[in-house]
Amino acid sequence: MVEVRSGEIGGKVSDKGMSNTQQAVSVLKDLILDNRLASGSNHLESELAKMLGMSRTPVREATLILEAQGLVEVKPRHGVRILSISPKDMTEIYDILTELESLSAELAAKQNHSDEDFAGAVDAIHRMDSTLKNEDREAWAMADETFHSELVRLGGNERIANIFRMYSDQVRRARKITLNLRPKPTKSNDDHRRVLKAIRLGNAEQARELHRLHRIQAKEMLIGLLEEYGFHNV
Amino acid sequence: MVEVRSGEIGGKVSDKGMSNTQQAVSVLKDLILDNRLASGSNHLESELAKMLGMSRTPVREATLILEAQGLVEVKPRHGVRILSISPKDMTEIYDILTELESLSAELAAKQNHSDEDFAGAVDAIHRMDSTLKNEDREAWAMADETFHSELVRLGGNERIANIFRMYSDQVRRARKITLNLRPKPTKSNDDHRRVLKAIRLGNAEQARELHRLHRIQAKEMLIGLLEEYGFHNV
């Protein structure tokens, strides 16, 4: 049995001010995204409670929150089921992100952002370049996600940002798998550069369409890989 | 003090098989959407528990779920705050729905739906026509929401359906207010007819763009009305 608490395995260093419920959400999410709670597996409330070193009450609350976020399914008397992601799920999520990120690009282009506002996105692109040179795909993926997240932030729609975070969590496992199967993502870096340029020039429609295309291509490659390699549930 | 339980005021007729937590979610949601729990107001867990005739535990769980759905904010020691909707919130939500519904129209057009599949949408349009003739705007709004919901269903992306439901709930109060301020929504009916036609003809790009335009116009009118009449928080 795994004993998981903040300072030990859980990950997060500082739990200060966090309620047990919030801690449980955070730790469970980490465990799920790391695949240490395997997708498809079931876990009783009491088991998780023992694992997290707290009573059932906050664990139960956490599972309800995670269920609302789409990471688990609470099935009475069968425990909490860690949801897996199928190619169909990936398609659904990528379709949504394609639309909402493209809209974000459009909205970002329509605003009067300062150079400072773009610093995060510029830095992300730089890191994508350098990590790609070093063949560090793990780090490249992080920088890539940062760029997308910056794009969404620049768009200024907070609800899109929430949706983005939620679905990024859900597809992380699948992305990790395809990361080393896919060809070297040189084009992604170029795409991002072009999108950012269009945004900075205030060219909303172009930014939107460029990003949309980028996303659609990324989706097709990813789904293709998942199906080609037979990952029907991740 | 208001005593709210299923058969009495709560609304839902059958609570069979529903846990108290689920009932609490359902009843509280109804109360919020009906504005019987006013937006902006705060309510202690114990108050809601007494109101719903159950202990704090399920009520607390319900508020966490409703918080994850964006209807309330849980503020320790200040109670549960019923969130209000500002024009900015409306803009955010309508922008999201515009994209996701337009995508749904596109996806629907790309599928091979039978006539039966379209029955719901066709019926909704008929009801929009008849209710408009009878000047029954309340009923018109219901039919309109049904059409949009059918559109999303035809698109086949379940996550979009979830997002749609969630945000429809959030904007219902605001829509109700503008319903009698707006001009007679004749054009909406025509728009829907055209979108549906494009979908049935398999003209994905046209369906997408038609619906997109429809949504953008609806949004601008709605936000315009809210601001014109000074509804800064609904």
Place this chain on the structure above:
DNA sequence: TAATAAAATTACGTATACATTAAAAAATTA
């Protein structure tokens, strides 16, 4: 009186107890 400190209140977060009921196991019957 206004500002500060002390005391009282009380809402929340959590643990725990327990009834309910679904699932599993055992016993019975055909």
Place this chain on the structure above:
DNA sequence: TAATTTTTTAATGTATACGTAATTTTATTA
């Protein structure tokens, strides 16, 4: 043996108890 019924087990849903800490009230001081 296979199917059915009964018994047992145990996970959940809910109520409740209670410590903690934030807030409010009261008292004290300048």
